[in-house]
Amino acid sequence: MSLGWILLIIALVIGLIAGNMLLLRSNKKFNLPPDFKPRDYDDKDEDKW
DSSP states (O other): OOHHHHHHHHHHHHHHHHHHHHHHHHHHTOOOOTTOOOOOOOOTTOOOO
């Protein structure tokens, strides 16, 4: 492989890692609305075939 391809792959990997870190940082600031209720699944009435 040529040096250009190796540098391109390294740059893409570093960009992917940096993008994920920025996404995690912005998700830490995410606040749920006060009227948010998690979905209630009917585990009690589950039919057992």
